[in-house]
Amino acid sequence: MGKAKDDSRQSGCPVAYGLDVFGDRWTLVIIRDMLMLGKRYYGEFLDCPERIASNVLADRLKKLEDAKIVSKQIDPVNQSKFIYKLTSKGIELIPMVLEVITWGSKHSPYTNTPPELLRKIKKDRAGTIREIAECLKNDQSFIAKNGWV
């Protein structure tokens, strides 16, 4: 695993580019956890309801780092582990993730998205995005207490 994503589909289409970056079953799960649940540590990502395997997680974190979507730094409060954070390129995925949430919530038979969140997204996209970005700065989770876990 872990060969660099080859990026071979240089069609010029931004959709194809996006798929080269997050076109698999796990990458967006990690980004969701960072974006919506405020996760930052390896162990937190491992502990997701979809049960990601540890090697897959390591691989995706590395690829996200290579793609400059995630930064990896030594955790200042615990020198023996890393803290993973979204870069601005990663944070800019918020609007897309919100649209996935909107669509998925409407069509998934299993969804348990907090209606409060959906209402907010619908009513005031920019406001929601600002709110999430704000939470990210304070290390907090936007919906952690309300659903999905």
Next chain:
Amino acid sequence: MGKAKDDSRQSGCPVAYGLDVFGDRWTLVIIRDMLMLGKRYYGEFLDCPERIASNVLADRLKKLEDAKIVSKQIDPVNQSKFIYKLTSKGIELIPMVLEVITWGSKHSPYTNTPPELLRKIKKDRAGTIREIAECLKNDQSFIAKNGWV
């Protein structure tokens, strides 16, 4: 190939649901072609710049049909082939695809997205979506003449 997508990650998260449907490198390429380029026939999908293989295409079309995102009917003007169309569930992916385009255009080194399209998306999301939906009704392509191909 072609085993039904198993949908095994019923975490309740709409992102995970979305990924079960379009979390691979090809599905969104097909949807992009339907949405943005007005494609409707097998041969048209085959003829994409990313060079999708014919068996992969058949597999994805079947899965999209199973997921009720695409409908497959005999083409009324040529009984020997099928016409593939987005259902309302598929058309509702427009906002998400537009966000992928916005993000991808900003960050891809290869992008050639028509600035006109980006300007429209940014300025008036609802308007753009309405416009695309309108084009879909008239069998036309929104950006076919301007880029990506």
Next chain:
DNA sequence: CTGTATCCTTAGGGATACTG
């Protein structure tokens, strides 16, 4: 505990032949 490496099975998917 944080993360990496190894093993091994299955799914993804390219090339291409084939059928109507």
Next chain:
DNA sequence: CAGTATCCCTAAGGATACAG
């Protein structure tokens, strides 16, 4: 041309052992 089927190799990724 529209679409399907086969062949076969590679990548994805689950289980689990291992190292700091």
